[in-house]
Amino acid sequence: MKRHLSKLARLLPRGAIRSDFLTLKNNSSDAWMASSLPDAVAFPKNTAEVSKIVAFCHRHRIPVTTRGGGRGYVGGCVPVKGGLVLSLVKMNRIREISPQDGVAVVQPGVITSKLASTAKRRRLFYPPDPASLKESTLGGNIATNAGGPRCLKYGVTRNYVLGLEVVLADGTVVRVGGRTHKNRTGFDLVGLFTGSEGMLGVVTEATLRLLKILGSGLLPCALEIADPFTLAAARKAIPNAPRCDSMLLVEFDGQPSSVKSELAIAAKVLRSTSSKIFTAHGDAACEKIWEIRRGFSYALRDTGLVKLNEDVTVPRGRIVDLFHLAAKLQKNYGIPISCFGHAGDGNIHVNLMAPIGTRHDDPRMHRILSELFQGVLKMGGVISGEHGIGLAKKPWWNAASTPALRKLHQRIKKVLDPKDVLNPGKFL
Template identity: 50%
Template structure:
């Protein structure tokens, strides 16, 4: 056995350190294509465990790659320099749901959907809802500042993190923020940890803001002749003074794949589909649904499906989830991108995607969060493991990301940078901003042991 394994085994209880082939393999990947094995896997169960690991790693300059559920899309937790894969997946307790304070206190390995369910049992709500909420963890959500369809109305993860316990690269335990819903004491280091992608510290506990759960929700699914008409409807809805909890849009390529997978009658005719969700009191939701339905007809909707209650809403959301399965059913590999543009550029983005498809011969599927401009612009390739196909796809991504940046957008809205978007981070941030990132990193991780090899290197 290696010295690293022996040393860590001496520091931690039995069974928490592994060099088993299966554990090394599982912790070498996420949902992106990159793979690199760690030297050892540590299954932390407490803040004290993490503290011991980080003090050892800092002293011996061993790389540490923190991992939650491992369902990221950018290689963010892949241990590219070996070292320690520090799993917090077994730190999975919901420690408290306190409606009096409006907080949930959780460990980082808790699955996001479990937090939502626990809050809902008490009539309260944890709104962040990434598509992978049934399998992603709170720690990973904090690392990437995860979003989801309902962030249009409710905001992304950072709006719900009141406090965190963080173990630094040197093994110090920081208690940042707290249970107060307002707190202007010093720098906002709590928010700094949101989106830090495992490079500034290891979150071992989080205090989440929860809010009263809306009484009910309702949805409309509206088809339009084309994407431009649906995008115009998005802006018209917002201009009318309505703030939906979610506004999702889908393009012609995705709809064609869905009809092939689910059946021709599963979706109404048209080359664009808009999903509008609203929530609130029962009476107000019913009135607003009726008003929105009439409004969408005026805007040229071809057909409108109404979902007036929770069960019917789930049917429409299931359709949204099925879009990903439909794209997989094509037999092509989906390069799952999460670019963002100013909302006024939605049509421009999809028009550019069509042009990119024509110029490169690579199919492009666009769907996602129309309300905030976060459209998943997915390249559909035959075999990404083939070097020639990969080079062609990477060149197409280069064109896409540069177009997005040149039009005031961002290369990632939810998934993070990780390894997948490392190539474009210099242009995305700019020199002075990159320098500021590096200065913060050096202050909190002087030996550069936390998640090395990613976008700051």
């Protein structure tokens, strides 16, 4: 082992591998009672170094125990089999905070409270708050799917992880999830790695969801949008559908008095861009407005045209670009396109309204969809935010994934369904 580890040290920058007693001791335990000395501790500074270290250990069967802040309560980062502790404390940069997209991109060694306070300064909110937040790392929080007092209202760490870069046991670097607030491209591998306690891979970067407190200090629970074609169809089918070319539906929840004052502030903000504002309070009145929104799909079906319903999702800051792309496709191909959906998370239903009798494998529709999906992927979006791949998006699965991601899907499928009897013929 010692010989191997000194060979590994020669492959890395000076000081990246240490084996002095104090370093070994400091990396032998967490906040629980167990303790065990590793043979060495690695301090990589980037993903390439992590990949090199893990691939080397894989080749020589050296145990690797990943460590964040070492504040776990269950001995998760204790190297009981010796070998190498992979400490991520030097990968501690917040790479990006994007108010437009409502995301932070971080290295795993960032201390949790540092992200929370940096986000707060930008009027953004990162809710997960384990009581260890001043000492634990975001990588550790992800690997343990940490909770905290605010879980009651906001949920656990998993609810804030949108994308991960992970180094697998053989050193392969794979990216799962992404930057969008919804993503249904393939298996939920973000969910698989979150809470996996360092046993399935090493998290080397995370894209985390930040809640956006709107300029006015408001945090709506729903933000829905609809375009002229959708609203024209709605007026023919739904009583009370609004007589306007576009619609933004904003919902607030909470105590009646606080909702009332938030609504008043929202109305003030929206007045500069909206010609008409309707407000409703209480379940019955709000339900009447939601009935309009829920009726959109049925109203589009009633046009008699064939609705090819796509659920693409883009980073929130690119919603306007998505509407422009849909308008361009509509103009270039002469096919009406209806856009409506969840503006709050960038998930817009882009519906191609094809002539009656159009089949699902129509080559012209395929071309339009290819252009739509390519445009969305270029924006950092995903081809499905809600519905999944199924058969409909199978032709674009390769474009929407990397070889490493596809291989990972296949390996998981092989382990759990070695004879390929479960739902064969789909995207794997």
